[in-house]
Amino acid sequence: MLTKSTQYAIRALVYIQLQNDEQKRPGLAEIATEIEAPEAYTAKIMQILTKHKLLSSVKGRGGGFFFSGKEPGLSLYKVVEVMEGDSCFTSCAFGLSTCSNGKPCPLHDKYGPIKEAFLKLAQEETIQSLARKIEEGNAVINLL
Amino acid sequence: MLTKSTQYAIRALVYIQLQNDEQKRPGLAEIATEIEAPEAYTAKIMQILTKHKLLSSVKGRGGGFFFSGKEPGLSLYKVVEVMEGDSCFTSCAFGLSTCSNGKPCPLHDKYGPIKEAFLKLAQEETIQSLARKIEEGNAVINLL
DNA sequence: ACATATAAAGACCCATTTGTCTTTTTATGA
């Protein structure tokens, strides 16, 4: 499972993309309310994201968060990597650091493909592709 | 990812099954050493497992842990459920409590099958089936 | 019967994640 921080990050980024698509740059307070996350904690998460240049921000009056068109699609993989590292894509379900094709743990053959599928999902889906699903009415991001 | 406690539990149970297959009942110290886990912490985990009757134990001289033949195969699902709950099998990747087929989050359709596959794995594989893989030389549980 | 080896129980501690509060910086609109 992804950590709560990662989930907040993904929800926030998707919300920002949706707003950007309507020529708006949401601010922290608005984002936190919308994704149902504590405001101060959301601030921390946004700081991590901007520090790693996953999106842009401007301070001061009329400021807020946005994707500068320059950034290409932002994969979920990248977001997860920045928020919690990539161990959820790589580590052995048994917790064996030595687990490999040569020295497989008893779950290696069955769990491997699942991890693969998850990695593929994270690499192929982007904040933008998720936002599009919502815009096209194929998904919702309603928390209530 | 499974928690460290769950991983310790699975490793311990598989080791006990392997020893049982050779008519032995390993004790706490031996188990902890073998699975490379802190002894006192392993004790806590064993207490949880016995309290939930996932395996049996005897105190005193010559005591130790064992599966009374009565217990049928012990699924990984059951172990996970006892150790950390079942949210890793059920919860939404987006962290939306409302996520469902009717109100799908943007990852619902692609992540659902992955969760399904993981659940199936956990329900079908048992401590005994894992132990058998090791006995048949198709897997190892070596930590070094 | 008893000493002893062993599991069980409980109190405690540490690290990480999650979350809050206060202060500082900075861009911008009036």
Add this chain to the structure above:
DNA sequence: TCATAAAAAGACAAATGGGTCTTTATATGT
């Protein structure tokens, strides 16, 4: 130009997961 709205930064607090230590209960071999 300058007051102010906003993000950035940093210190702190709470909750949880992981881990240790000490004491208690009990089964068993002698």
